[in-house]
Amino acid sequence: MASSIRPSLSSFKLYNSSYRSSVSVSRFSSFRRFAYFGSAVPQSQFFGLKAASKSWRGESSGLGVAAAGNMGQSSTIASQESVIDWVKKDKRRLLHVVYRVGDLDRTIKFYTECLGMKLLRKRDIPEERYTNAFLGYGPEDSHFVIELTYNYGVDKYDIGTAFGHFGIAVEDVAKTVELIKAKGGKVTREPGPVKGGSTVIAFIEDPDGYKFELLERGPTPEPLCQVMLRVGDLDRSINFYEKAFGMELLRKRDNPEYKYTIAMLGYGPEDKNAVLELTYNYGVTEYDKGNAYAQIAIGTDDVYKTAEAIKLFGGKITREPGPLPGINTKITACLDPDGWKTVFVDNIDFLKELE
Numbered sequence: 001m002a003s004s005i006r007p008s009l010s011s012f013k014l015y016n017s018s019y020r021s022s023v024s025v026s027r028f029s030s031f032r033r034f035a036y037f038g039s040a041v042p043q044s045q046f047f048g049l050k051a052a053s054k055s056w057r058g059e060s061s062g063l064g065v066a067a068a069g070n071m072g073q074s075s076t077i078a079s080q081e082s083v084i085d086w087v088k089k090d091k092r093r094l095l096h097v098v099y100r101v102g103d104l105d106r107t108i109k110f111y112t113e114c115l116g117m118k119l120l121r122k123r124d125i126p127e128e129r130y131t132n133a134f135l136g137y138g139p140e141d142s143h144f145v146i147e148l149t150y151n152y153g154v155d156k157y158d159i160g161t162a163f164g165h166f167g168i169a170v171e172d173v174a175k176t177v178e179l180i181k182a183k184g185g186k187v188t189r190e191p192g193p194v195k196g197g198s199t200v201i202a203f204i205e206d207p208d209g210y211k212f213e214l215l216e217r218g219p220t221p222e223p224l225c226q227v228m229l230r231v232g233d234l235d236r237s238i239n240f241y242e243k244a245f246g247m248e249l250l251r252k253r254d255n256p257e258y259k260y261t262i263a264m265l266g267y268g269p270e271d272k273n274a275v276l277e278l279t280y281n282y283g284v285t286e287y288d289k290g291n292a293y294a295q296i297a298i299g300t301d302d303v304y305k306t307a308e309a310i311k312l313f314g315g316k317i318t319r320e321p322g323p324l325p326g327i328n329t330k331i332t333a334c335l336d337p338d339g340w341k342t343v344f345v346d347n348i349d350f351l352k353e354l355e
Helices: 025-034 043-047 062-089 104-114 173-182 234-243 303-312 347-354
Strands: 094-100 118-125 130-136 145-151 163-170 186-193 200-205 211-216 224-230 248-255 260-266 275-281 293-300 316-323 330-335 341-346
Touching: 062 234, 062 303, 104 118, 104 130, 104 145, 163 275, 173 186, 173 200, 173 211, 186 211, 211 224, 234 248, 234 260, 234 275, 293 347, 303 316, 303 330, 303 341, 341 347
Parallel strands: 094 145, 163 211, 224 275, 293 341
Antiparallel strands: 094 293, 118 130, 130 145, 163 224, 186 200, 200 211, 248 260, 260 275, 316 330, 330 341
16 A cells, blocks of 8 residues: 655665675765676577667668668567567566665564564675575565665665555454554554555554555465555556566556555465555655665566566666676666666576575
8 A cells, every 4th residue: 555755864875786785875886887797688689589770671762761660660569579478478476675774683573573574594794794684474485575684884774755665464453563562663554444445454664664564364375465666657667567577467546535546566466476566646756765675586587588678668777687706696687667676586596596
């Protein structure tokens, strides 16, 4: 559900990872090196189609130019259809969401004791001065999980106004809220039916100020069920996520009384899969992203084809597809039209990394 827009805090330190690493503000410009190993490969190499501009060598006559234009347009359409078809068939799922916290042990304690998550693994990277912790409701090879990042010496981040909340499905919202209160957690919206509907929800905040929406549902295989982000043009975003990411528009709801519209997108039904909730607030086209939220990681069978599809449909590649140094996991990173970052990870390499 769309939560209210809150004023941003002051910026502190920027972490901008391609997959697992962190960089400070003073090193941000060097992140360009992360968009790095591996070179861009023409789309035609991956999808067996030549670029429209090269598909026809028209003669200088008007007829030749017209024919060239028509064939070029046909080639472009054929190319897009081929890419969309591959993207839809690609085996994709949401792997994890990455964000930064100021006290890792404090956050782990809150998530495990108040939200019922399990600490799946934790790793310290002293040479890069950061630590990761992975938490969720099931193993990483089959569940959407949270990846927390603690950067040495940084105890506060700016969440901004663009990030919305995470969604967690629980069987009894009221009981969950009482437990959170007993543990000293902050409840920002008491349990009750959602505005304009019957689903019982509540909102809480974790120690770093990240909001969680608690949704009352029956048993589900994916309790960590939503990531809500705000966008400036909902139709543009839906088009991008459907074509470039291969997501399905599960539902769309307009709330004129409260002046916002939401769209739920994902790789399967909401009651069994984690989904992306995009929110458009009437008249708002830009937001402050802060430096707290990082990215979502998605699995794919081919990071190279994925990168070309993203380029074709207007996304910006920030890390060309290829293996990460040291662990050889193949990834590619991109920005959507609103600047939200996503990392695509090779499915086979991801499972090997978990081993």
